[in-house]
Structures are given as structure tokens and as C-alpha cells.
Amino acid sequence: MHSSSNFKHLSLPLTISCVPTKSSPQFNPKIHLLKKPSSFLTISLTPTKPNPQICSKNPIFFSSSSRTKRLGLSSISCLIMEEASLDERLSVVDKVKCLSLEFRSLSEPIDRVKRLLHYASILPPLCESAKVQGNRVLGCTTQVWLEVRMDSRGSMKFTVDSDSEITKGFCSCLMWVLDGAEPEEILSVTAEDLADMNVGLPKKGRSRVNTWHNVLFSMQNRTQDCIQERKRALSLDDLHSLVIRPHAHSGGPSGDGSYVESEVGV
Amino acid sequence: MITTTTTTPLEGAVRKLPCLRSVARRNPNLTYRSFGLLRRRYKFRQLHVSASAASSSPSLVDDNPKLGPGSLGHVTRPDFPILLQEINGSKLVYLDNAATSQKPTAVIKALQNYYEAYNSNVHRGIHYLSAKATDEYESARKKVANFVNADQAREIIFTRNATEAINLVAYSWGLSNLNPGDEIITTIAEHHSAIVPWQIVAQKTRAVLRFVNLTEDEVPDVGQLRDSLSRRTKLLVMHHVSNMLASVLPMDEVISWAHDVGAKVLVDACQSVPHMVVDVKNLATDFLVGSSHKMCGPTGVGFLYGKTEILCGMPPFLGGGEMIADVYLDHSTYAEPPSRFEAGTPAIGEAIGLGAAIDYLTEIGMQQIHDYEMELGSYLYDRLSSVSDVRIYGPSPSRTVKRAALCSFNVKDVHPTDIATFLDQQHGVAIRSGHHCAQPLHRHLGISSSARASLHFYNTKDDVDRFIDALKDTINFFTSFK
Numbered sequence: 001m002h003s004s005s006n007f008k009h010l011s012l013p014l015t016i017s018c019v020p021t022k023s024s025p026q027f028n029p030k031i032h033l034l035k036k037p038s039s040f041l042t043i044s045l046t047p048t049k050p051n052p053q054i055c056s057k058n059p060i061f062f063s064s065s066s067r068t069k070r071l072g073l074s075s076i077s078c079l080i081m082e083e084a085s086l087d088e089r090l091s092v093v094d095k096v097k098c099l100s101l102e103f104r105s106l107s108e109p110i111d112r113v114k115r116l117l118h119y120a121s122i123l124p125p126l127c128e129s130a131k132v133q134g135n136r137v138l139g140c141t142t143q144v145w146l147e148v149r150m151d152s153r154g155s156m157k158f159t160v161d162s163d164s165e166i167t168k169g170f171c172s173c174l175m176w177v178l179d180g181a182e183p184e185e186i187l188s189v190t191a192e193d194l195a196d197m198n199v200g201l202p203k204k205g206r207s208r209v210n211t212w213h214n215v216l217f218s219m220q221n222r223t224q225d226c227i228q229e230r231k232r233a234l235s236l237d238d239l240h241s242l243v244i245r246p247h248a249h250s251g252g253p254s255g256d257g258s259y260v261e262s263e264v265g266v
Numbered sequence: 267m268i269t270t271t272t273t274t275p276l277e278g279a280v281r282k283l284p285c286l287r288s289v290a291r292r293n294p295n296l297t298y299r300s301f302g303l304l305r306r307r308y309k310f311r312q313l314h315v316s317a318s319a320a321s322s323s324p325s326l327v328d329d330n331p332k333l334g335p336g337s338l339g340h341v342t343r344p345d346f347p348i349l350l351q352e353i354n355g356s357k358l359v360y361l362d363n364a365a366t367s368q369k370p371t372a373v374i375k376a377l378q379n380y381y382e383a384y385n386s387n388v389h390r391g392i393h394y395l396s397a398k399a400t401d402e403y404e405s406a407r408k409k410v411a412n413f414v415n416a417d418q419a420r421e422i423i424f425t426r427n428a429t430e431a432i433n434l435v436a437y438s439w440g441l442s443n444l445n446p447g448d449e450i451i452t453t454i455a456e457h458h459s460a461i462v463p464w465q466i467v468a469q470k471t472r473a474v475l476r477f478v479n480l481t482e483d484e485v486p487d488v489g490q491l492r493d494s495l496s497r498r499t500k501l502l503v504m505h506h507v508s509n510m511l512a513s514v515l516p517m518d519e520v521i522s523w524a525h526d527v528g529a530k531v532l533v534d535a536c537q538s539v540p541h542m543v544v545d546v547k548n549l550a551t552d553f554l555v556g557s558s559h560k561m562c563g564p565t566g567v568g569f570l571y572g573k574t575e576i577l578c579g580m581p582p583f584l585g586g587g588e589m590i591a592d593v594y595l596d597h598s599t600y601a602e603p604p605s606r607f608e609a610g611t612p613a614i615g616e617a618i619g620l621g622a623a624i625d626y627l628t629e630i631g632m633q634q635i636h637d638y639e640m641e642l643g644s645y646l647y648d649r650l651s652s653v654s655d656v657r658i659y660g661p662s663p664s665r666t667v668k669r670a671a672l673c674s675f676n677v678k679d680v681h682p683t684d685i686a687t688f689l690d691q692q693h694g695v696a697i698r699s700g701h702h703c704a705q706p707l708h709r710h711l712g713i714s715s716s717a718r719a720s721l722h723f724y725n726t727k728d729d730v731d732r733f734i735d736a737l738k739d740t741i742n743f744f745t746s747f748k
Contacts, residue, residue: 113692143714167683
């Protein structure tokens with residue numbers, strides 16, 4: 001699906017795969033995302049072949065809207081999360097913008113639902129033992145379970161699941177955006193950033209049915225908890241290192257406390 | 267199952283719609299009424315008369331109890347402008363009436379008229395606007411009193427909503443009358459607003475909160491309830507109509523059992539007052555709560571009915587202006603009910619809007635509304651139960667068991683929220699999904715959530731048909747994705 005010849009004018013070209021549209025089945029545009037220092041996205045259109053894997057697995061047809069026409073995105077729709085290469089190369093801010101663009105290009109509500117169901121299908125299921133009350137995301141009309149941990153590098157790792165397919169689709173999008181991100185990036189995302197991805201739900205604000213908001217809020221809260229926990233753990237280590245310092249002259253890593261200090265700053 | 271649909275003298279007086287001229291003559295102050303509404307009904311009546319010459323005294327729906335053209339739904343639908351729109355490209359089908367009802371033009375105009383013509387604070391100013399606002403506000407109280415057949419208007423206390431009305435009783439009557447070991451009995455099918463306040467009060471007073479289960483027919487077990495009553499029982503808190511099961515409880519019997527052991531009774535009538543005749547004297551209830559927005563009135567206002575002698579013995583719930591007699595630096599004396607329980611400036615326009623809603627409902631006639639909804643509710647139940655893989659909760663209807671006009675249901679292997687989302691997005695059909703503020707009931711049924719389609723008198727057979735067709739399409743859609 002990559003077409004590097006189209007990117008000669010871009011400093012960091014990225015390609016997003018596309019599916020055929022109902023109105024223009026022969027024309028299969030690509031979106032090229034230019035990652036500039038300001039995270040600005042540039043879009044251009046290039047004919048391409050459809051992705052047979054996506055189309056045969058899950059034929060999804062989309063129509064255009066006045067909004068997308070104004071943006072010059074007529075008949076465009078991209079399965080952005082299918083592009084594995086984007087995962088490593090886009091920041092959280094870029095991913096949010098990509099998803100926003102993708103969902104804005106789907107003018108028909110049913111197409112948004114279909115897209116979410118597709119993304120639900122690629123979300124790895126959570127094991128049953130993790131579906132416990134302690135992992136519940138409160139405030140949703142559906143059941144959502146969320147596991148959060150911070151890896152050894154200080155990045156956040158999420159696993160999430162729901163008993164609702166549409167909600168699972170929401171969660172899949174959030175996972176794509178936030179899984180593996182730095183805590184600061186996760187905390188910088190707002191519910192408003194996700195407004196364009198809503199499926200007929202209130203665009204902004206807290207609601208019992210606003211899954212985007214509640215799951216994001218829960219991810220951010222638990223990220224905060226991880227940060228605090230790590231700080232406490234590191235403080236204890238620091239204290240411990242001070243206590244044991246008289247015995248640490250054998251040259252252990254915590255002997256001078258510098259390792260601890262740098263970790264706290266993560 | 268026994269329904270309590272006794273027609274009150276008030277109801278009987280307004281059941282039959284008079285002709286336009288006599289309505290205007292009888293009530294010259296009916297300025298907020300939609301002339302279009304009356305004219306349409308008049309036209310309907312004229313057409314109906316010509317079509318059925320055998321009927322000597324035709325009325326709005328007495329001779330048309332079924333669901334075809336000319337039904338109550340068809341006649342009243344134009345009074346609700348919100349229903350005449352498209353949602354997501356489809357004609358709106360609004361079936362979330364148990365959550366909130368739509369507002370007729372008469373109510374919208376009453377609100378607008380208040381804010382445009384006489385917005386002012388009540389019970390305070392001596393100027394014209396304040397006097398007018400006070401008159402209309404107190405008139406609304408009388409309308410509510412008449413609507414539920416209370417003895418006196420001062421037995422009606424305006425609150426923000428039914429939840430606040432229940433909390434008022436909990437914090438005022440409950441905290442001052444319950445002692446350790448006293449029992450509060452309720453059911454597992456209550457709305458959270460009728461459970462949580464009593465959990466708080468029971469914790470504070472060390473009273474015992476006991477719950478009545480469901481029968482095998484998925485109806486609150488009134489037999490178990492009767493057996494649970496004892497001299498320790500001080501309060502019974504029960505819904506009249508379940509917002510999830512659609513069951514209708516025989517509250518007149520239940521209340522008499524409770525009174526036999528000296529217990530007081532609070533009836534949550536949020537799902538009954540908008541749909542049937544509710545008569546507090548006939549029920550002999552001590553407290554009853556209702557919600558304006560579920561009965562075609564504005565949000566932000568509800569009411570508590572309480573027997574005068576009980577209200578007079580209750581301490582204030584909230585402190586502030588309006589509820590006092592005299593304030594000194596070290597103590598205050600309190601006003602008589604209802605002012606004692608209405609601290610601060612109330613929702614004046616909203617209460618007046620509720621009065622307009624009651625005028626509107628009364629003009630149609632609550633018995634007619636109930637009869638029509640029974641027909642339409644049965645139709646909904648029959649059609650929904652014919653859809654494969656659908657499980658409807660609550661009692662099965664029969665000659666003796668009547669259901670309210672709503673169905674909570676689940677579809678095998680499809681989440682109710684996904685159903686509700688797709689119905690809205692693809693078909694413009696508005697239903698509710700979730701636990702409907704009844705989590706203990708859902709747990710008892712072994713589910714975390716359900717979908718709910720709930721009707722009001724402005725719904726039509728066509729609404730039900732479109733909902734069923736849309737539901738079938740929704741099921742097919744999700745099945746195709748598996």
C-alpha cells in the first residue's frame with residue numbers, strides 16, 4: 001500500500017490505506033500525512049488500488065459529505081489503524097488528528113458504526129480473569145474493563161475490553177492512540193480532541209453514555225496513579241539507598257542515587 | 267395484578283372533549299392553549315360524527331379505541347413539534363418516554379409567556395408582576411393537587427424533581443422518625459432514587475432496610491411484602507409502575523396492609539401519574555412523588571404529596587428564605603407547609619409549565635390516555651415478542667395482568683447499547699439502553715443492562731411498526747458482523 005514516489009516533496013511521508021467508495025469505486029485515493037515539527041497534517045490525493053485484504057474481509061462502502069467536499073476529501077475514507085507502520089511513527093497528537101480526519105470523512109452514521117465494529121474486531125480480547133469489578137470503567141452504560149500498567153521505560157500499557165461491540169470499537173481507537181505512549185502525552189489528550197469520532201453522541205462533555213470520555217478519563221486517572229506510585233516507589237528506593245549507603249560502597253547502582261533521580265524525572 | 271385506574275369525579279368532568287366554542291366559553295383565560303390543537307380536535311370530531319351517524323355523543327377517542335387513523339396518537343401528535351423532525355435522515359420515532367416525555371406547544375407557550383410577560387419572584391413583591399407570578403405559581407399547585415385528587419393545595423410541595431421529593435421525606439421525616447431496629451421495606455425493583463436516600467438514612471439512624479424480591483413472573487412479590495410487614499415496619503417505599511418491568515402494583519391493597527401495622531407509605535408515582543388516573547385519597551397513601559418532565563411538563567420541577575398532618579409534623583429539609591416565619595441570630599421559626607419545604611426561589615416558570623401540562627392532560631382525560639396506552643402497549647408487546655431472540659422482562663400480559671406501555675428487553679448476543687446506537691444512527695428511533703437506574707433489579711435478572719422502548723399517548727401504531735422493522739434490521743446488521 002505504500003507508494004513512496006508520491007512523497008518526494010514531504011519530509012516524513014506516511015501513507016494510509018483506503019477502501020473503495022460506493023460513489024467512485026474506480027478511484028481509490030490515498031492520504032499522505034506529513035509530519036512537520038508542528039504536527040501539521042498535509043493531505044494529498046493519489047489514485048491507488050484498493051486493499052484487497054481489507055475489502056474482501058470486510059467490505060465497507062462510504063459516501064461523501066458536504067463537509068468532506070469542502071475539505072477536498074470527497075469520497076475519502078481510510079482505515080488508518082490498519083497501517084502498522086503508523087504506529088511507531090506518529091505521536092499521540094498526530095494519531096488523534098488522523099482518527100479525527102478518518103471519522104470526519106465518514107459522513108453516514110452507519111459507516112462510522114461499521115468502522116467502529118471493524119476496529120472492535122481487531123482489538124485483542126481481555127482474558128476473563130481480568131474482567132473484574134476492580135478493572136471496570138465506571139460511568140459507561142456498557143461494561144468496560146481496563147488494565148493499566150507502566151512498563152520499565154515509563155511508557156503506559158493498556159488492555160481494554162467491553163461487552164458492547166461499538167464500545168469495543170471506541171476502545172480500540174483509544175488503544176491505538178494511547179497504548180505505549182508517555183504519561184505526559186496521555187494526560188494531554190482532552191475529550192474535545194475526540195469529539196469528531198463520536199457516533200451520534202454528545203460531542204463534548206461528560207455523559208453516562210459518552211464512552212470516549214469515560215474510558216479516556218479512566219486511562220488518564222490510572223496513569224496518574226501509576227505516576228504517583230512510581231514516584232513513591234522511587235522515593236522509597238531513594239530513602240532506602242540513603243539508609244544503606246554506609247553499606248553500599250561495594251558499588252551498587254543505587255550507591256550515589258543518580259539513577260533514582262533520573263527515573264523520578266521521567 | 268390489579269390496576270388502579272379509578273376515575274375521579276374531576277376526571278369524569280373532563281373526560282369528554284367539548285366543542286371548541288364551549289371550551290372557549292368555559293375557560294376564557296385559556297390564552298396559552300393552542301388554537302390549532304382545539305381546531306384539529308374539533309375537525310376530527312366533526313369528521314368522526316359524519317362518519318358514524320349512529321353515535322349520538324361522540325368524543326375524542328371513546329368511539330375509536332383502536333390504533334388506526336384518528337387514534338389519540340394521531341390526533342395529539344401535531345401538538346408536539348419536536349416529533350415532527352428527522353433524526354439522522356429518518357423521521358424521528360421517540361420511544362424513550364419513561365426517561366422523559368415530550369412537551370406540547372401549550373407547555374412551551376406557557377413557559378414563554380411567563381418569561382415574556384410576568385417573570386418575577388413569588389411570595390415577595392407587591393408589584394403587579396410578582397402578584398401575577400405568585401397567582402400562577404399557586405394556581406399550578408392547585409392543578410397538581412386536583413390532578414392527584416389531594417384534599418388541599420398545601421399538601422403539594424414543589425421540588426426540583428421526584429428524587430428531591432424522596433430525599434425530602436428521607437431527611438425530614440426519616441431522620442426524625444426512624445430509630446435503631448425500625449424497618450424500611452422496599453423492593454429490589456425500585457429506581458435508585460428510591461433506594462439510595464434510604465440507605466443513607468438507615469445508616470444514620472441504624473434502621474434496617476429490607477428488600478422484597480420478584481415472583482417467578484418477574485413482578486415484585488406483594489405476598490412476600492405482606493409477610494414482611496410487622497410492627498417494626500415504619501415505612502414502605504414502593505413504585506406504582508415499574509420503569510423496567512412494566513408491572514403495575516396494587517398499591518391500594520399494599521397501602522392498607524402497611525397501615526394495618528402502623529407504617530407510613532411513600533409511593534413513587536413517576537411512571538404512573540403521566541399515564542393513568544392516580545388518586546391519593548383512593549390510595550390513602552401518606553406520601554407520593556411525581557416528576558413534571560415525565561408528564562409533558564418542563565424539567566426542573568417535581569412534586570411531593572403528603573398528608574397535611576404528617577407534613578405539619580416534619581422539620582424543614584433545607585434552610586433558607588421562604589421557609590421561615592422569623593429568623594433571629596440564635597434560632598429561627600419555620601413557616602407552615604408547603605413553604606417550610608420550599609427554601610429559596612423555586613422553579614417558578616417550570617411549575618407554571620407543569621400546570622399547563624396538567625391542563626393539557628386533563629383536557630384529553632387520563633382515563634382515555636390510559637386506555638389508549640394499554641392498546642398501544644399490548645401491540646408493542648405482541649410485536650416485540652414475535653421478534654426472534656428477543657427476551658422481554660416483566661410479567662406476561664393476560665386478562666388479569668396488565669402491563670404499562672413499555673418493554674425492557676434484550677436481544678441474544680447483541681448489546682442493548684449497540685442496538686440503541688444503531689436504531690438512532692440508522693433509523694432515527696430513540697430508545698433507552700443501560701440499567702435504567704435500576705441496577706439491583708438488573709443484577710437480580712442476571713443482566714447488566716437492557717434496552718427499553720416506552721410509549722406515551724402521542725405515539726402511534728406506526729411508531730411501533732417502524733421500531734420493530736428497525737430492530738429487525740439492527741439485529742440482521744449485527745448478526746452479519748459476527
